[in-house]
Amino acid sequence: MIAALHAVLPEEATVPIAGDVDWSLVKHVLDELEPLLDNASMQANLLFETYAGQLKTALGTLGVELEQRIELFLYPEALETLKRARKKHSELHVMDSRTPN
Amino acid sequence: MGGSELDGVMREKILIVDDDSGNLAALGRLLSSDYDVVAAPSGERALRIAFGTQQLDLILLDVMMPDMDGYELLSRLREHSATRDIPVIFVTGMDSVADEERGLGLGAVDYIAKPYHPHIILARVHTQLELKRARDFLANHNHILEQQVAARTAELRASEARFRVAMDSMRDAFVILEAEQGSAIEWNPSAARMFGFSREEVLGQPLYQLIVPARYREQAQYGIKHFAATGEGVAVGKTLEIKALHRNGEEFPVEVSLSAMRLDDKNYAVGIVRDISERKRYQAQLERQTNFDDLTGLPNRNLLADRLSQALARCQQSKKDLALLTFNLNRFREVIDSLGHRLGDQLLLGVAMRLGSVGDSIDTLAHMNGDEFVLLAECGETGETIALAQRVLKTLEQPFLLNGRELFLSASIGIAVFPKDGENAETLLKNAAAAMYRTKMSTGNSFSFYSAEMNAHSLERLNLEVDLRHAIERNELCLYYQPQLSLRSGEVIGMEALLRWQHPVRGLVSPLDFIPLAEETGLIVPIGAWVLRTACAQNRAWQAAGLPAMTVAVNLSARQFEAQDMTALIAQVLRESGLDPSYLELELTESVAMGNAEAFIDVTDALKKLGVSLAIDDFGTGYSSLSYLKRFAIDHLKIDQSFVRDMVGDPDSASIVEAVVGLSHGLRLSVIAEGVETEAQLNFLRSCSCDEMQGFYFSKPLSSAEFEQLLREGRKLDLPALLP
Numbered sequence: 001m002i003a004a005l006h007a008v009l010p011e012e013a014t015v016p017i018a019g020d021v022d023w024s025l026v027k028h029v030l031d032e033l034e035p036l037l038d039n040a041s042m043q044a045n046l047l048f049e050t051y052a053g054q055l056k057t058a059l060g061t062l063g064v065e066l067e068q069r070i071e072l073f074l075y076p077e078a079l080e081t082l083k084r085a086r087k088k089h090s091e092l093h094v095m096d097s098r099t100p101n
Numbered sequence: 102m103g104g105s106e107l108d109g110v111m112r113e114k115i116l117i118v119d120d121d122s123g124n125l126a127a128l129g130r131l132l133s134s135d136y137d138v139v140a141a142p143s144g145e146r147a148l149r150i151a152f153g154t155q156q157l158d159l160i161l162l163d164v165m166m167p168d169m170d171g172y173e174l175l176s177r178l179r180e181h182s183a184t185r186d187i188p189v190i191f192v193t194g195m196d197s198v199a200d201e202e203r204g205l206g207l208g209a210v211d212y213i214a215k216p217y218h219p220h221i222i223l224a225r226v227h228t229q230l231e232l233k234r235a236r237d238f239l240a241n242h243n244h245i246l247e248q249q250v251a252a253r254t255a256e257l258r259a260s261e262a263r264f265r266v267a268m269d270s271m272r273d274a275f276v277i278l279e280a281e282q283g284s285a286i287e288w289n290p291s292a293a294r295m296f297g298f299s300r301e302e303v304l305g306q307p308l309y310q311l312i313v314p315a316r317y318r319e320q321a322q323y324g325i326k327h328f329a330a331t332g333e334g335v336a337v338g339k340t341l342e343i344k345a346l347h348r349n350g351e352e353f354p355v356e357v358s359l360s361a362m363r364l365d366d367k368n369y370a371v372g373i374v375r376d377i378s379e380r381k382r383y384q385a386q387l388e389r390q391t392n393f394d395d396l397t398g399l400p401n402r403n404l405l406a407d408r409l410s411q412a413l414a415r416c417q418q419s420k421k422d423l424a425l426l427t428f429n430l431n432r433f434r435e436v437i438d439s440l441g442h443r444l445g446d447q448l449l450l451g452v453a454m455r456l457g458s459v460g461d462s463i464d465t466l467a468h469m470n471g472d473e474f475v476l477l478a479e480c481g482e483t484g485e486t487i488a489l490a491q492r493v494l495k496t497l498e499q500p501f502l503l504n505g506r507e508l509f510l511s512a513s514i515g516i517a518v519f520p521k522d523g524e525n526a527e528t529l530l531k532n533a534a535a536a537m538y539r540t541k542m543s544t545g546n547s548f549s550f551y552s553a554e555m556n557a558h559s560l561e562r563l564n565l566e567v568d569l570r571h572a573i574e575r576n577e578l579c580l581y582y583q584p585q586l587s588l589r590s591g592e593v594i595g596m597e598a599l600l601r602w603q604h605p606v607r608g609l610v611s612p613l614d615f616i617p618l619a620e621e622t623g624l625i626v627p628i629g630a631w632v633l634r635t636a637c638a639q640n641r642a643w644q645a646a647g648l649p650a651m652t653v654a655v656n657l658s659a660r661q662f663e664a665q666d667m668t669a670l671i672a673q674v675l676r677e678s679g680l681d682p683s684y685l686e687l688e689l690t691e692s693v694a695m696g697n698a699e700a701f702i703d704v705t706d707a708l709k710k711l712g713v714s715l716a717i718d719d720f721g722t723g724y725s726s727l728s729y730l731k732r733f734a735i736d737h738l739k740i741d742q743s744f745v746r747d748m749v750g751d752p753d754s755a756s757i758v759e760a761v762v763g764l765s766h767g768l769r770l771s772v773i774a775e776g777v778e779t780e781a782q783l784n785f786l787r788s789c790s791c792d793e794m795q796g797f798y799f800s801k802p803l804s805s806a807e808f809e810q811l812l813r814e815g816r817k818l819d820l821p822a823l824l825p
Contacts, residue, residue: 039139039155042139042140045129046133072122073125073140074142
């Protein structure tokens with residue numbers, strides 16, 4: 001799965017991007033992240049670490065909060081942050097109509 | 102295995118629990134490349150994951166944690182079946198032996214002290230996961246085995262149930278014996294019914310007591326011990342017939358089929374036992390029916406053949422004579438005719454019982470057909486045989502009391518003696534029968550020893566019988582007519598039709614020779630009907646020819662009454678011939694009339710209604726009840742010729758004739774005397790007012806042509822004047 005993500009994502013994804021947010025990517029990452037958090041899987045840490053820049057740019061403070069909670073292995077709390085972020089960002093709402101994983 | 106699938110490979114899932122996120126991150130990074138790692142920063146979070154839906158393969162657990170330390174967490178995991186078997190490795194900074202002991206004591210599989218070397222962690226994790234895989238494999242394998250065992254057990258139970266149903270529904274008893282103790286381990290409901298012991302009572306018990314007689318029990322005990330040791334037995338594979346004992350003490354025959362069964366190094370005997378009481382009863386009945394006469398219970402012809410063959414063998418060896426006495430009862434046919442078959446059977450039974458006590462020297466007394474019996478006796482001398490025959494005759498001389506009346510019997514005995522008169526059963530029986538017929542034809546109530554010429558006589562008789570059977574169809578029979586005259590006018594007033602047989606080779610055969618034979622063989626029935634038809638037709642023909650009308654008398658036999666409806670036959674003959682019934686007279690013997698007097702009254706009434714007249718023939722030779730005589734619807738009495746013959750010289754006969762005439766007139770019957778041959782006889786009859794006569798004095802029996810000539814000539818008897 002990780003290999004699949006690498007194949008579809010741009011190089012240097014860990015570098016924060018100040019410009020436009022690729023909401024499609026963010027949405028995709030969050031969709032992957034959500035079940036990992038739900039399962040307390042440490043894959044969540046790796047995934048967030050990989051896209052930390054894009055996520056924090058897109059989600060702002062919620063992105064930072066999400067990062068902190070994941071790093072502290074507070075997965076239920078991180079999941080709660082993720083859900084708040086989805087609610088907060090309308091881009092994620094629109095995209096939300098697709099079939100959930 | 103509780104791993105997750107990544108890129109098609111199943112990865113094992115490891116939960117790491119540590120309140121230090123740094124430790125968690127470090128361990129996670131170390132393990133993530135090979136395993137699916139789940140993390141919990143506290144004991145409480147760890148429990149939630151462990152009790153959740155994920156299947157964990159290994160837990161790496163820190164000891165020192167706030168709220169719930171590693172020991173408590175391990176204890177809680179061990180309390181639940183779902184988590185009890187998840188291997189736990191402590192990874193902790195607490196490195197004392199006591200801490201390690203405590204951790205291992207609580208069920209941890211390993212204890213790794215911090216700081217740890219990553220390779221050590223990986224190696225130990227790898228080892229524990231290997232062990233778990235092995236355990237899981239074993240558990241799965243056990244599970245599969247358990248399922249197989251369960252399926253097999255269910256199959257065995259079903260098989261056992263089928264076996265039980267089959268066994269329970271068997272009509273035969275089904276028994277399995279454990280050979281070593283000889284005790285029952287199977288006993289079906291049929292066995293319980295058959296022997297009267299329930300399954301519970303019998304299982305585990307030896308069954309020897311159910312075998313009778315007692316000596317067979319020892320044999321059975323020895324046999325089963327031998328079978329236990331060798332697996333072989335003389336009775337195995339065979340079907341035996343033995344006697345068995347029911348709980349109630351009754352013995353009954355059984356058929357036992359035994360087969361061997363070997364199971365778990367032990368020998369078992371499987372027995373199927375069938376109650377054959379019914380079969381035995383049937384066989385016995387069949388044997389009785391085959392060998393014994395139903396009526397008398399005496400050996401029959403079949404068993405006699407067997408006994409005779411045995412007796413011949415004995416006598417051959419001992420050089421003794423064997424006497425074979427064949428005898429039948431004289432006038433038995435008349436008894437049957439007059440008394441009926443039921444009383445006839447009673448009489449035979451009485452005869453059989455009496456003969457049973459004739460003497461110890463009798464080897465076998467057999468009842469053949471009808472009234473014929475055969476006696477076998479080993480006799481030393483001729484005198485002994487004669488004495489035996491005389492004892493038989495004397496035994497039967499005593500009157501038999503039947504239906505309230507005394508009946509006198511006699512027998513005709515024929516004797517053939519081995520080896521003189523025959524060396525085999527067939528010859529002896531044939532020769533004794535020839536001797537018996539000789540006795541019967543001569544005196545009766547006596548015995549005759551066989552002589553060679555008797556066979557010729559028997560053959561002669563047989564030939565005569567064959568010829569007689571063809572006599573009617575070959576037109577060899579004819580009627581002669583003897584005139585009957587009035588003793589007042591001397592005119593011919595009737596005739597008696599008398600049967601003659603014109604044999605193509607023998608010439609005219611005497612009625613004395615063939616009438617008894619016809620009676621005996623039953624040929625008298627068709628012959629008697631022919632006589633009746635011919636006599637009526639002839640009489641009608643003479644009347645039609647203008648000759649004087651007169652009565653024709655025809656003799657009837659008792660057997661004719663027994664065989665057919667004589668009233669119907671006579672009515673038919675009269676109808677066919679056109680003869681007026683008043684011109685037919687039927688003559689019946691005294692014994693027919695008195696044999697069953699009540700029945701005879703009915704018959705004579707019916708015959709009288711046809712309009713014919715009736716006469717009692719040979720009156721005075723039998724015995725008559727005068728009270729019955731009054732009730733019979735008869736018209737004539739015919740005095741037997743034996744009295745007529747002697748009446749002139751013998752005062753007794755004269756008295757009888759006078760008495761008969763007086764009696765007849767008293768009963769308003771007319772009397773005819775037969776066998777009148779002399780003038781003296783004629784005169785005596787006239788002097789005592791006898792009504793009619795027939796006899797050689799006037800005419801012998803004449804052929805139809807001669808009789809017709811006599812009628813045409815108007816011949817009559819010139820009666821001399823009676824002396825005062």
